[in-house]
Amino acid sequence: MSDQQKSNVQEPSVAVTDVPRGRAARAGKWTVANRNGEYKAVSSRCRHQLADLSKGAVDRNGCLVCPWHGAKYDLDSGHMVEGPKGLLTYVGPTPGYTQLIRATIGRLAPLRRRRTRVESDRVVVEE
Numbered sequence: 001m002s003d004q005q006k007s008n009v010q011e012p013s014v015a016v017t018d019v020p021r022g023r024a025a026r027a028g029k030w031t032v033a034n035r036n037g038e039y040k041a042v043s044s045r046c047r048h049q050l051a052d053l054s055k056g057a058v059d060r061n062g063c064l065v066c067p068w069h070g071a072k073y074d075l076d077s078g079h080m081v082e083g084p085k086g087l088l089t090y091v092g093p094t095p096g097y098t099q100l101i102r103a104t105i106g107r108l109a110p111l112r113r114r115r116t117r118v119e120s121d122r123v124v125v126e127e
Contacts, residue, residue, distance in 0.1 A: 013122040024064060026054035030114060030125045033075055035062045039118065040075040041125040042111040047071070048084045048101055053111075071106070078113050080106025 012028025019025045024033040031044040031054040042064065044053050051068035059065050063072040069084035069091060083102035086092055115126045 011124050011127055013119070013124040016118065016121050016123055019123060022058045024054050024056050024058065026052075027123065027125045031056075031064070032116060032123050032125065033058050033064050035075055039116040039123045040064075041114040041116050042073065042075060042078055043113075046084075047080060047105045047109050047111070049088070071101070073111055075113075078110035080110070 012030055014025045014027040014032050019032050019034045019039065021034050021036060024031050026044065027041065029044060030041045033040050033042070035058050042053065045051070046053055046066040046068065048066065048069060048071050051066050053064060053066060055067040056065050059072065062075060063081055064075055065072050066084065069086035071080055071084040072082035073079065074081050080102050083098035083106060085094065085098060087094060087097065117124050117126065
């Protein structure tokens with residue numbers, strides 16, 4: 001794709017006001033998370049059961065937390081750092097399963113990441 005064609009492609013973005021500190025929001029196919037004023041973009045589907053991560057939140061350690069079963073992702077690497085706490089519609093203890101998911105899917109399939117920039121009142125995900 002030429003530079004001229006690239007400049008005509010609209011990059012996904014979200015209003016800054018839609019991503020307050022500690023929250024996440026959707027920008028096209030990406031999830032933008034606000035980690036203490038720093039915007040991070042990752043792919044939007046949890047590796048566990050494909051939950052929409054844009055409905056999640058950022059915890060006090062700066063990890064993106066899945067809204068369904070609480071799997072936690074490092075926003076810098078995209079890796080799952082803590083496995084899910086549940087399965088299907090069940091939310092609760094899953095001894096062994098949590099560690100298995102983190103060790104397999106969580107390690108082998110990190111979230112994709114993209115750079116972001118703030119332009120006026122929008123967070124833009126660079127494609």
